[in-house]
Amino acid sequence: MDAKQAFRELKQGRIAPVYVIFGTESYLMNEFVERLQESLVQPEHRDMGIVRFDTAETPVDQIVDEAETLPFLVPSKLILVRDSVLFASGKESSRVEHRPERLQAYMAQPLESTVLVFMVPHEKLDERKKLVKSVKSGDGTVSFSPLHADELQQWLLKRATGQGRSMGAPVAEELLRRVGTDMHALAAETDKLCLHAGAGGAVTLDAVKSLVPMATEQNVFKLTEELAALRTEAAITLYYDLLKQREEPIKLLALLVRQFRNMLYVKELSSQGYSPQQMASQIGLHPYAVKITGEQARKFSQRRLATLLSELADLDYAMKSGRVDKSLGLELFLLKTGSRGAS
Structure with a gap:
């Protein structure tokens, strides 16, 4: 199920005995765990009612043993397990031996007084694993992907x-x-x-x-907008402000490279009929970032973006080899780019 449905069912008091929650939106994942804690364990019982494990350090046998043990002095127990081994494609540590079949047997007959939650900080589960196929046949998997x-x-x-x-x-x-x-x-x-x-x-x-101060990456978004709109003076003013904030020119150059490259990717994928959500997954960007990048990309031709990336590569080499002053080199690039526009 998706996050919306999981929150809705939790609000209605429908709680599964075993959850495998996964995805890249850690804020929503943490909020879901917090809501589970509020529903299952009173604040004064949290020391006894909440148990935490990590499959990188603890064998699954020990986790299942805890799940099969009745709660002590509390009505219910919540077991939180951070996992990149059992349900994802992370490599197992040689120090920890796991027996997935033990967990699979427990999931078939879970203890009613225990809620077992595996938190998997990966975009997808490893569909090749029997354990994943088994858990997906029920209602316990919850995907926490970035919001549109x-x-x-x-x-x-x-x-x-x-x-x-x-x-x-x-x-x-x-x-x-x-x-x-x-x-x-x-x-x-x-x-x-x-x-x-x-x-x-x-x-x-x-x-x-x-x-609210503008984050560095958001300033680079703004910088490219000013360049596309031929507002060279505004772009240079923004660049000076970043230098006053002790931002390193080489770091700013790297962020510019990434933004122009993403614009080129979005432009190419859009021409191939990709949806914004598909582009976000393909490029590894948040859907909102794809939206903003797409708006900027429409102001540049593909040829112009490719040329800018080539010029930035040459500038990067010149700056790192000492052939040009870092601050001055990037300023001259901005002046030249702003005067030539996006076409």
């Missing part, structure tokens, strides 16, 4: 509403542009803005611009 752009925006609006504040869509969009797609960082910045707004207040665009 509109879902991420709605999540921000809902988080503000939950704290008794209001937030408009343009404000959420600006927050995403400044912070990026890391849900941990977005949650922290949203909570800060809600605190600033006060009870019953509204989070404003001015508050976001004055209180």
Whole structure:
């Protein structure tokens, strides 16, 4: 099942005895575990009612032994297992021997007073393994993939509403542009803005611009936007601001290379009929980043992007070999690129 369905069932009190939760969105995965803890174990019982393991250090026999042991002094027990061995394609440590068949037997007849959760920080489970096929035949697998752009925006609006504040869509969009797609960082910045707004207040665009600093990678997004729009002066001003923040020119160059390369990938995949979600999976980007990158890519021709990548490769070599001053070299590249435009 997907994350939405898992949260919905949890809210309705339907809890499976065994879960295998996986995906790359760690914030939602952690939130699901927190909700499980709140549902199953009282705060004063957490020392006795929650047990943690890692399959890189603990054999599955020991984990199953714990699962088969009745809770002591508490009505129910939650076992949390971090795993990159049993359900994913991670390599087993030679120090730990696992017997997956023992776990498979337990999953067929789990203890009612225990909820066993395997947390797998991988995009996919290893479908070749019998254990994975067995667990997927039930209702215990939950996928936590990155939210789509509109879902991420709605999540921000809902988080503000939950704290008794209001937030408009343009404000959420600006927050995403400044912070990026890391849900941990977005949650922290949203909570800060809600605190600033006060009870019953509204989070404003001015508050976001004055209180939320632009992350380096988001500044590089902005830099490429200014170049595409032929706003050379704005691009240079932004570059100077980054230097004042002690950002290393070689690091900025590497981020520019990555962004122009992603733009080229998106442009090529789009011409082949790929959907934004397919592109996100293919390139390894968040869907929101694909959306922004696609908007920028439309302003550049494929030939221009390829030329820029070649020029950046030459500049990288010149900067690292000392043939050109790092700060000046990147500034000259920005000046030249801004004056020539995106075509």
